[in-house]
Amino acid sequence: MSSVFKEGLEDIVVSTSEICFIDGREGRLLYRGYDVDELVQHSSFEEVVYLLWNGTLPSRKDLEAHVKALNSTANRKLPPKLVTMLRQLPKKTTPMEVLRTGVSALAAFDPDAADNSREATTRKAIRLTAQMPTLVAAWERLRRGKTPVAPNPKLSLAGNFVYMLSGKKPTDLATKTFDVALILHADHEFNASTFAARVTAATLSDLHSAIVSGIGALKGPLHGGANEQVMRMVEQIKTPERADAWIRKALADKARIMGFGHRVYRVEDPRAKHLRRLASELGKQVGNTSYVKILDTVARVVTEEKKIYPNVDLYSGAAYASMGIPTDEFTPIFAMSRVAGWAAHVLEQHAHNRLIRPRAEYTGHARQQYVPIERR
Numbered sequence: 001m002s003s004v005f006k007e008g009l010e011d012i013v014v015s016t017s018e019i020c021f022i023d024g025r026e027g028r029l030l031y032r033g034y035d036v037d038e039l040v041q042h043s044s045f046e047e048v049v050y051l052l053w054n055g056t057l058p059s060r061k062d063l064e065a066h067v068k069a070l071n072s073t074a075n076r077k078l079p080p081k082l083v084t085m086l087r088q089l090p091k092k093t094t095p096m097e098v099l100r101t102g103v104s105a106l107a108a109f110d111p112d113a114a115d116n117s118r119e120a121t122t123r124k125a126i127r128l129t130a131q132m133p134t135l136v137a138a139w140e141r142l143r144r145g146k147t148p149v150a151p152n153p154k155l156s157l158a159g160n161f162v163y164m165l166s167g168k169k170p171t172d173l174a175t176k177t178f179d180v181a182l183i184l185h186a187d188h189e190f191n192a193s194t195f196a197a198r199v200t201a202a203t204l205s206d207l208h209s210a211i212v213s214g215i216g217a218l219k220g221p222l223h224g225g226a227n228e229q230v231m232r233m234v235e236q237i238k239t240p241e242r243a244d245a246w247i248r249k250a251l252a253d254k255a256r257i258m259g260f261g262h263r264v265y266r267v268e269d270p271r272a273k274h275l276r277r278l279a280s281e282l283g284k285q286v287g288n289t290s291y292v293k294i295l296d297t298v299a300r301v302v303t304e305e306k307k308i309y310p311n312v313d314l315y316s317g318a319a320y321a322s323m324g325i326p327t328d329e330f331t332p333i334f335a336m337s338r339v340a341g342w343a344a345h346v347l348e349q350h351a352h353n354r355l356i357r358p359r360a361e362y363t364g365h366a367r368q369q370y371v372p373i374e375r376r
């Protein structure tokens with residue numbers, strides 16, 4: 001066996017994939033060959049989901065059918081028994097824990113649960129993509145002592161999520177912001193959560209199990225959980241005037257600054273500029289420009305001092321917070337989008353499957369003689 005290994009699998013290629021291309025030196029991200037910079041201008045989250053799963057942009061007819069399926073109440077609504085289950089959970093359960101639990105429970109209600117054919121996995125992927133926003137919004141309302149709002153099939157996935165949270169028709173800017181955020185988070189090659197989902201799928205396990213693996217990996221602060229930690233940092237900094245000194249002290253204390261650095265990008269993450277723009281526009285609309293000002297100062301100092309650059313998690317939370325969304329919902333929102341990528345990768349894994357089973361370089365004891373307990 002080769003003794004060459006890289007801690008954290010850095011730069012190790014573990015498989016081929018046709019879904020997503022990252023150019024870490026130029027700061028480019030392509031889904032199926034299409035640059036996200038173009039997709040955020042011209043496309044919609046629903047179209048991007050189609051692209052990721054099918055490999056091509058849809059015809060008008062195919063897109064209409066796809067949107068109809070994703071938006072239908074039949075696919076979006078939660079089984080009533082699941083809502084009863086949610087009501088039993090302690091109110092302190094975090095939205096990400098509820099999402100992990102809820103997605104696992106949804107498998108029990110899914111008619112295709114045990115069928116791993118491409119057709120059945122695609123049907124399950126449509127349902128999960130449609131149900132996850134309903135689950136996240138339902139928990140947000142239940143924990144505030146409110147009744148969940150039924151999904152509205154006339155609204156896009158982005159608009160409907162904002163509507164289900166507040167019960168009010170979302171503004172065009174809120175819908176557009178959400179749609180762009182969903183497009184930007186939809187896939188990112190072999191990131192930790194996608195790899196976790198693929199490892200699960202490669203045992204020939206089912207889509208729901210793979211997505212639960214993905215959610216578990218996304219939750220951590222080094223991955224999707226970073227967007228929540230960024231907002232906690234903004235809350236500690238409090239005002240733009242305090243940002244420069246605060247971040248310099250954090251760097252001097254050798255703190256890890258959330259929302260910066262990346263395993264693949266050596267320049268600014270191409271998604272960050274779009275999220276900054278949206279956070280800035282929304283902030284102006286609601287009369288709170290301080291989040292973006294704080295983050296701009298933090299970005300300037302961290303980039304100057306450490307030569308590490310903003311990633312996708314730096315500005316997304318500032319946009320969501322301007323919409324009044326609580327901080328612990330940020331990572332579930334990331335998951336509501338990334339489910340599209342996870343599902344695309346499960347379909348690809350199942351189409352050319354081989355069990356993923358790496359090795360470890362053993363650094364433990366040499367063979368030892370067992371010592372009976374009375375002689376230890």
Ligand SMILES: CC(C)(COP(=O)(O)OP(=O)(O)OC[C@H]1O[C@@H](n2cnc3c(N)ncnc32)[C@H](O)[C@@H]1OP(=O)(O)O)[C@@H](O)C(=O)NCCC(=O)NCCS
Pocket residue numbers: 008221222223224226255256257258259260261262263306308311312313
């Ligand atoms: C994303 C991340 C986990 C990548 O980690 P990685 O590829 O394993 O890189 P390392 O943790 O080995 O970091 C390499 C060096 O850069 C520094 N570094 C990387 N990210 C840093 C950050 N956010 N803040 C401070 N220092 C950082 C490390 O301290 C290390 O310095 P050293 O060589 O002097 O010890 C890392 O950049 C990070 O923790 N970022 C913050 C969390 C985050 O925003 N995650 C979301 C990613 S999209």
